[in-house]
Amino acid sequence: MPSQPNGSRTVIAILTVADQKRVFRGNKQNFIDIIRIGEELGAQVYVVTTADLKLTGDLFLAYCYDFKARKWRRSPVTMPHVIYNRVPYRKLEMLPEVQQTIQMCLKSRKVQLFNPSFFNKWSLSEWLNRSAETRRFIPVTHQLTGSRQLEQLLNDHGTVYLKPVKGKAGRGIMRLERPLRSGQPKYVLKLQDTTGSQEAVFSSIEELWPELRSEIGSKEYIVQQGIRLARYNKRPYDLRALVQKTGTGKWSVTGVGARVAGKASITTHVPRGGSINEPRRVLSSAFGPAEAESILERVKKAALKIAARIEASSGHTYGEMSMDLGVDTDGRVWFFEANAKPMKFDEPEIRRKSLERTIRYAMYLAKKNKRR
Ligand SMILES: Nc1ncnc2c1ncn2[C@@H]1O[C@H](COP(=O)(O)OP(=O)(O)O)[C@@H](O)[C@H]1O
Numbered sequence: 001m002p003s004q005p006n007g008s009r010t011v012i013a014i015l016t017v018a019d020q021k022r023v024f025r026g027n028k029q030n031f032i033d034i035i036r037i038g039e040e041l042g043a044q045v046y047v048v049t050t051a052d053l054k055l056t057g058d059l060f061l062a063y064c065y066d067f068k069a070r071k072w073r074r075s076p077v078t079m080p081h082v083i084y085n086r087v088p089y090r091k092l093e094m095l096p097e098v099q100q101t102i103q104m105c106l107k108s109r110k111v112q113l114f115n116p117s118f119f120n121k122w123s124l125s126e127w128l129n130r131s132a133e134t135r136r137f138i139p140v141t142h143q144l145t146g147s148r149q150l151e152q153l154l155n156d157h158g159t160v161y162l163k164p165v166k167g168k169a170g171r172g173i174m175r176l177e178r179p180l181r182s183g184q185p186k187y188v189l190k191l192q193d194t195t196g197s198q199e200a201v202f203s204s205i206e207e208l209w210p211e212l213r214s215e216i217g218s219k220e221y222i223v224q225q226g227i228r229l230a231r232y233n234k235r236p237y238d239l240r241a242l243v244q245k246t247g248t249g250k251w252s253v254t255g256v257g258a259r260v261a262g263k264a265s266i267t268t269h270v271p272r273g274g275s276i277n278e279p280r281r282v283l284s285s286a287f288g289p290a291e292a293e294s295i296l297e298r299v300k301k302a303a304l305k306i307a308a309r310i311e312a313s314s315g316h317t318y319g320e321m322s323m324d325l326g327v328d329t330d331g332r333v334w335f336f337e338a339n340a341k342p343m344k345f346d347e348p349e350i351r352r353k354s355l356e357r358t359i360r361y362a363m364y365l366a367k368k369n370k371r372r
């Protein structure tokens with residue numbers, strides 16, 4: 001049974017935080033899927049909270065899944081070889097007690113933790129801009145400092161995106177445009193919210209700035225060159241790549257999906273009306289099948305270079321990340337962001353492969369671990 005100490009089986013802990021109402025946080029179905037594939041591949045996988053995990057060598061309580069009874073069972077387990085960090089939100093990950101556990105794992109030579117933290121959009125663009133190999137994929141990006149800087153960037157690029165550095169799922173994203181019409185300077189601000197996007201028009205940057213400031217509040221923002229995304233059925237789309245390490249510890253692209261923007265949305269997120277599609281189909285509609293194939297190849301190569309670069313710059317071990325990549329109307333590939341806690345991919349083939357890779361990579365890390 002999973003609660004017995006076992007010398008030869010790889011033991012993998014999925015790390016999350018406790019929750020009074022829901023026992024523990026995170027996507028339970030995702031965790032169950034990981035545990036199931038773990039068992040198929042010969043590893044023991046359990047879920048442990050940052051409060052319960054111990055690295056003393058003593059048994060501690062964790063959540064094992066009983067597939068017959070379809071129940072989580074809190075039972076004593078042995079120390080894991082590998083820890084897969086799935087603390088689901090930035091705010092939770094930043095809690096002192098959670099940080100303490102993560103730091104303890106990073107320092108310990110008994111365990112290997114991967115994916116220690118979320119990324120920040122500003123650090124990502126800085127890291128990737130420092131290398132000639134990845135710089136060409138990054139839109140011009142600055143930390144938002146003031147109205148004159150904004151006006152300058154708007155003059156240079158026509159359209160800019162404003163994004164919270166710690167944002168996700170489109171929250172807080174704005175698009176500012178300066179359409180060149182009839183000589184009159186006009187600023188069109190589009191704001192993404194849960195229902196769709198709101199639009200406001202201003203005649204000067206001085207008029208716009210206070211509005212923008214109140215929208216931004218105390219959050220840290222970046223301002224970024226707007227990319228003219230290629231379209232499918234008149235709607236912009238981007239590509240979402242899942243990049244993972246394999247059972248030999250090498251970065252590899254597990255799959256690429258396409259996300260087509262919803263009507264009236266400035267982003268492509270599915271919860272905001274976006275829809276899932278086939279990269280080959282959406283790319284072929286504007287570029288034709290041959291060019292689509294070559295763009296997809298470039299997307300994959302870019303994703304691999306970017307993943308390696310991000311990991312090296314972070315100074316930590318990552319086993320997987322998802323990436324939002326854009327393709328502009330000329331077929332050029334752009335990087336928007338990477339996520340260290342990728343959401344489930346709904347495409348069944350990508351999903352199955354991703355679960356296997358998570359386990360195989362964890363088993364590879366365990367083998368490298370001195371303790372074994
Ligand atoms: N500079 C940009 N130019 C054009 N579209 C962009 C730009 N930045 C973001 N987007 C669109 O908005 C989406 C969300 O941006 P992203 O950086 O991934 O933020 P989030 O963390 O909210 O997902 C992207 O997937 C893309 O469709």
Ligand SMILES: [Mg+2]
Pocket residue numbers: 168169170324337
């Ligand atoms: Mg995104």
